[in-house]
Amino acid sequence: MAEASSDDQNGPITLSPVDHPPDRSRRARLVLDDGTVFEGYHFGATKAVAGEVVFTTGMVGYPESLTDPSYRGQILSFTYPLIGNYGVPPRPTPGSLPEGFESEHVQASALVIATLSGGSTHWSAARSLEEWLIEEGVPGLCCVDTRALTRRLRSHGTRPGRIEVEGVEELPEIADAATRDLVAEVSCDEPRLYEGVGAGTHPRIVLVDCGAKANIIRSLCQRGADVLRVPHDHDLERERADGFLISNGPGDPKVAEATVAQLKRLLVGARPVLGICLGNQLLALAAGADTYKLDYGHRGQNQPCLEVGTDRCLITSQNHGYAVAGDRLPPGWREWFVNANDRSNEGIRHEDFPFRSVQFHPEATPGPRDAAVIFDRFLEVLR
Amino acid sequence: MSTGAVERPSKVLILGSGALKIGEAGEFDYSGSQAIKALREEKIYTVLVNPNIATIQTSEGLADEVYFLPVNAEFVERVIERERPDAILLSFGGQTALNCGLLLADRGVLEKYQVRVLGTPLETIRITEDRELFAGELRKIGMSTPRSRAVSTEEDALRAAEEIGYPVMVRAAFALGGMGSGIATDPEELEGMARKVLSQAPQLLVEEYLEGWREIEYEVVRDRHDNCITVCNMENVDALGIHTGESIVVAPSQTLTDHEYHLLREISIKLIRHLGVIGECNVQFALHATSDEYRIIEVNARLSRSSALASKATGYPLAFVAAKLALGHSMHEVPNSITRVTGSCFEPALDYVVIKIPRWDLKKFKRVSLALGSEMKSVGEVMAIGRRFEEALQKACRMLGIGAHGVLCNSFEFDNLEEELAHPTERRIFAIAEALRRGMDIERVRALTRITPWFLERVAEIVGTASRIAEHDLEGLPDPLFRHAKCLGFSDNQVARLLKRDAPIPRGYGSMLEVREHRKSRGIMPVIKQIDTLAAEYPAHTNYLYMTYHGSEDDITMSEVRPQIVLGGGAYRIGSSVEFDWCAVNAVESLKRRGHSTVLINYNPETVSTDYDTCDRLYFDELSLERVLDICEKENPAGVMISVGGQIPNQLAVPLGRAGVPIIGTSVDCIDRAENRERFSSLLDELKIDQPEWRELTSLADALRFAEQTEYPVLIRPSYVLSGAAMSVAHSDEELAEYLAAATEVSKDFPVVISKFIAGAKEIELDGVAQNGRVICYAISEHVEQAGVHSGDATMVFPSQRIYLETVRRIKKIARGIAGALKITGPFNIQFIARDNRIQVIECNLRASRSFPFVSKILKENFIDYSVRAMLGEEVSSPEKSAFECDYVGVKAPQFSFSRLKGADPLLGVEMASTGEVACLGDDVHSAYLKALISVGYKLPERGVLLTTGTIESKVAFLPSARKLHQLGLPLYATPGTHQFLAEHGIESTLLHPPLEKLSPNVIDHLEAGKIDLVINVPRSERRHLSSGYLTRRKAVDFGVSLFTNIQAAELFVEAISSVRSEADLTIKPWREYV
């Protein structure tokens, strides 16, 4: 009887385009650092880019994903084959929090999909995905067997690659982006205050912006908190704050030393801290725990997370390539959540102090909203 | 798995859903079977009540105890009394089981015998079934629901409508399949609908009609720790107003943004937590077309058709998990059977598109309305998988088995497209394609159909590609275009039809194979992809597969071992249903037991055969020559079994054989000899076996001459069709001429045959298994109805009770003769008609027949297992047991769904009309027959019987029965002719005027007033125009009154109720105690 084919596909190979849509003429290809080539057709901006190639299994929310700063510098592949179905929302009004996006611009460096599908007939759409990518100067590759790509990344781990476009001469180096200080790139330049909704006293939360998704701010403001968004290396200790939130963000936590240094000082005190995604890893590092790179990360909207010591399992939205070594936490720290699929760490908490963090995204967008309770709990602590 | 179970039950009663009917079909065999497996795994003793003998769940090796009994409160109470289970599962047997459970609770039965309801609490079920309570509950938690009023009288209905404003939507409570629901545009309409609904349901809902909204469904799972997930969401391509069961449905949703998707998901979960469902349920939403406004339409707190679909679409075994959760386990404890490393607490990520299209059979019915709406009429469905929407859509169209080659290249004709688009029928999708082809713009189509533009754009994409193909001939067809066409799901056959050619495309498969060869030479090939619930994020262990052109490599590598491929039965439709799924599954199991690697191909989401744990590799894909050849080329099978899946695989035998595929069992040529009536009849002549006179039809003139010689009535039938499609009896020259037009439409590629129709003959069937022409085992059953009622609609008695031994001996002799001549190896079925002492053969199928599960279970001798062993060439010896030793009787009765087919005339004929069947066991024919009838909804008469007994002959024939009825003390009503006849013979009856005569006392108002609970209406002849007889039969159906139109069946029924006075006298015995 047939086995699921052994995952290590023997050696570098070239896979030709799976489809030839009449409206696509320009060839393009994805080249992995191991020499594997996925040929397809080009859409979006006409340029070549390099970056770490990652996949997400989310079936909806490409505008949110593409603008998620955590994808900064990455070539993003969607396992769902039809992308673009409902177009893209109107351009965000500068200054205010972007609606339908997680930041003002596309953060991923390129997009790899099976089929570019549909224009902008959805009621909430202002333009097609392709129009948007051209505006944003981001190239796309379609007509690729994205499942074949996913299976390679799954078995060999995510790896550096490059999108090459027919007629584009100069090609960036295929380099490991791990050393690049991506957080510095995506963090804001100076502090900015966002008012919470509703009357009464508003707790003041300092959001350490390592590449924060807009919906983190929205989620806090909707719950009546004022949010001061500060740069990743901001001096936190002497900020007036009822609590701190360490945001999500791109890249290897160990590169974001500036933020870790700030956190170390915070942990001396007793003011509540909540970390999200990269924030979880940074808090862990500050606490003296370790982080490591997952083979191919968790990127999707269906990751089950068990709250340790309970029978509660949350379905969460995730996007991370690194994880906290949950089995080697320093004294005083415990695992808060673990991934029900692979048992990797999904959050940590301090036994005595209000220091907590989660690896998943309570702010969702894209993805399920089940974990929003994390914000509620955080605000209870503040009040 | 740790047993987080709350006080784990030791004995559990499971209720099935009875016969397949419109709205409640095969999906409940799937869910019931999975539930039983889930319980067995934990060594829990299971008791099943389900009269549907053709199901897997009622097979040996599943439930510990099986009762072939009606699923109603009376019988189930007696089973409970006998078995004393400590718990009961209500959510795996559809609406039937649910309503039965509610009744048992109301009557205090569950309390009396201390039977715990597992899973979703009864209170929750009641809330979700009672539309008024439900609406109230929703308002409590501030969720939007359509403005509505629940009412229980016609007056209140009208008042409610005034408040809400016409048009209003009418929906019945405690029902499914949209029973009785629909749009009422004015008071008259509303009054009519209300009267009809209230005659069957306690309550109806009058609510605002949400025109043009999108319809979305979520399948929700919750455990007792309040973990709650949505396994899948589905979007209806058709706008709200067309029942989800009647809609083209796509999973996952295609046009929902992250905001819309997760808004509805969040609401579903909030709602289900509030209601406290434990296990599985589905939430139906209306979503505005141009905003995120939503309304909750309903919650079904049980496994449903949609959950079966979701289960197959995602690979998430919903019913299995639901059963585990009902036992108290938490979701993350239940392992994900596909990855084996992950748990069941996750939401599947799909990396493909799934499309479901319902299968209708409306053409089989006279006078039925073809319009689609909020009431279900479809009898089955197909599910197609692809990496593009277009690919899945075209696959699905072909799978329907209605002669469609895709959304295009079909022979459907549309005289008024705008009409077709505005008022959908089963041809809606083809009309859309045709409209776009003729240049209607998408906006116009949207305005007429209310379908979301994205879907229309996909169809337009197909249409555009088709026109580009048409610019080329095969050699000139550019590879990129060819590849793109395949990615959009064009079949080789479709391409062949589209290509520029001087001569019209020839019949048969020639040109398709030509295209296929050319395509392969260009290296354009499909690949095999896996369904793994996690979009390849984790390695999958099961081989749940589909094929697509939108891929560059196979997910699996073939091993050296050459498998046996079993072809399944395809979509359920009238004439081919769950019985063939039973055959296919049993064939696979028998092959497995013999250590063979097994592959199964099927595309019906309501089946057990498409559970990926049934075989080693499941291809959820087309049963077309093209796709089966693709799979054979990949799998290099040792053998392909075409004789256990009904007529679809059977028809592939010849072309597959010609293409060099190793068909196992009877040789391809012999199959053709049996199927092709011309060849078969000459074989019978050679064997000196008697058969009704026949003639192959060339021209109408010949036909008329033949009819003149043999005298009317004559029967017209095309070869190679199951379920008597387009078969008809002609009594006159006009009818003959009329029918021929219809018949020759059906299957052009095969000749039409006309034969003498033998009236007043007994019909007998032989199911058998042979090896190299030697009969190994056989079963002879007799029909209660005389020949002329399709074997699929006939009441079958086995072992036969009223056939002379002499007849049996001769039938066996004939069977041996045919088996020998055709060198039959494997299953076969021969139909005989006997009159006076003449025995004639009417047809022979070299495949498993509809009655295989029936006879196999009555004898507890698995005919499929014998067939498989025979086909594998094993040394097979005949069973010791023979039918003569049976001291019990099995009676198989048809289930009709006329009540759901507005306007259809519930008459029986050579065209099959039943949607399902049941079979019950008894110590004698009478008790078995009554149990079977009750199982399909008959009630024993108490109030009054209406007699219209047809021609003078049948009046005479029925006289003794009429007398018996009279002696039973039942008030008799009769229409003038019958009334007078009865009077002449000293039987008093109340005269009722026929519907067409507006005089009273009238049949209609007596029926509406519920004074009559049995109608025996034997027509004089199959009259076509609107007759009083028709109106009477239709009224009976619409008001749920038991109806007989066949005199033999009626006679047996009268005999039965005279010998068995009340239900209470019917014995309750499990299968095991009979056999």
Ligand SMILES: Nc1ncnc2c1ncn2[C@@H]1O[C@H](COP(=O)(O)OP(=O)(O)O)[C@@H](O)[C@H]1O
């Ligand atoms: N208020 C409404 N306006 C328009 N269509 C409706 C409305 N309510 C229900 N429908 C349609 O009627 C169908 C059947 O209603 P539903 O309550 O789901 O019955 P069932 O319980 O038999 O499935 C739905 O699938 C939907 O298409």
Ligand SMILES: Nc1ncnc2c1ncn2[C@@H]1O[C@H](COP(=O)(O)OP(=O)(O)O)[C@@H](O)[C@H]1O
């Ligand atoms: N020559 C005949 N005389 C009387 N009844 C017939 C004759 N041939 C067929 N029938 C009736 O028509 C029904 C359908 O015919 P059959 O050949 O079995 O069609 P199908 O191929 O759909 O099973 C039979 O079950 C029988 O009742």
Ligand SMILES: [Mg+2]
């Ligand atoms: Mg319902």
Ligand SMILES: [Mg+2]
């Ligand atoms: Mg419904």
